[in-house]
Amino acid sequence: MLALATGCQGQPQPTAQRTASPSPRMETPKSKADYKKELSPEAYHILFEQGTERAFSGALWDNHRQGTYHCAACKQPLFASGAKFESGTGWPSFYTPLSKTAVAQKLDKSYGMLRTEVHCSRCGGHLGHVFNDGPEPTGLRYCINSASLDFAEQKEGKK
Numbered sequence: 629m630l631a632l633a634t635g636c637q638g639q640p641q642p643t644a645q646r647t648a649s650p651s652p653r654m655e656t657p658k659s660k661a662d663y664k665k666e667l668s669p670e671a672y673h674i675l676f677e678q679g680t681e682r683a684f685s686g687a688l689w690d691n692h693r694q695g696t697y698h699c700a701a702c703k704q705p706l707f708a709s710g711a712k713f714e715s716g717t718g719w720p721s722f723y724t725p726l727s728k729t730a731v732a733q734k735l736d737k738s739y740g741m742l743r744t745e746v747h748c749s750r751c752g753g754h755l756g757h758v759f760n761d762g763p764e765p766t767g768l769r770y771c772i773n774s775a776s777l778d779f780a781e782q783k784e785g786k787k
Contacts, residue, residue, distance in 0.1 A: 658751075663701050671700050671775045675753035678738070678745075679773075683718025686774020691720070695781040702751035703778065706730045707770070713763055720777065722770040723762045731770075733758065746770055 664672050673679035683689075688697070697707040697720070707722045707730075715721035725731045729749055736745035736757065746755045755776045762769030 658702070663751075667701060668775070674773045674775045675699075675701050675748075675751075675755075678754045680756070681719075681773050681775050686719065688720045688774040688777055688779055689718055691779060693779070693781050695779055696726070697722075697772075698778045698780060699748040699751060699753055699755075700776050700778045701753045702748060704730065704748055704750040706748065706755070706777070707772070709782070715762075715769055715771070717771060719756065720772045720774055721762070722772065723764075723766045723768055725770065731755065746772070748776075 658666075660676055663676060667675065670679075670681065674681060691709075691712075694709045696705050696709070697712075698705050705726050707720075707724075708726050711722045711724045711726075713721055713723060732747045732749040732752075733744050734747065736743045743757045744759075746758050747753060748755060753776060754773075756770065756772040759769045759771060760767060
């Protein structure tokens with residue numbers, strides 16, 4: 629029997645509804661062997677072996693700079709800093725992706741839970757999960773692993 633998904637801190641949470649357009653077809657621009665050579669062992673484990681980092685351990689969970697979060701593997705832009713919020717979970721949390729096609733979703737039945745997994749729509753790298761307990765305007769919380777992201781800071785003077 630499947631249990632309700634647990635939030636990033638282990639609290640029971642409903643799974644997110646698919647509010648974005650259907651998941652785009654994932655294309656891997658490089659082989660997993662190439663990514664394994666380029667990424668840290670932790671980033672590779674999270675992105676391509678569906679791992680996760682410990683709460684409050686990632687480099688970006690407490691990042692407050694303005695800029696864009698990209699997939700650490702293929703560099704596709706995924707989230708804007710303006711959509712980031714403090715969820716208290718210890719992982720970077722966003723209420724919406726940068727575009728409807730930036731991320732893909734799929735049902736995750738691992739560990740006896742029912743959750744919605746979030747992937748980079750370009751390379752298929754695992755990013756985290758999305759839950760229905762986020763702030764307005766979407767009510768969603770994209771709970772993302774820091775190691776699956778690179779951050780590009782906005783240059784001064786640009787908005």
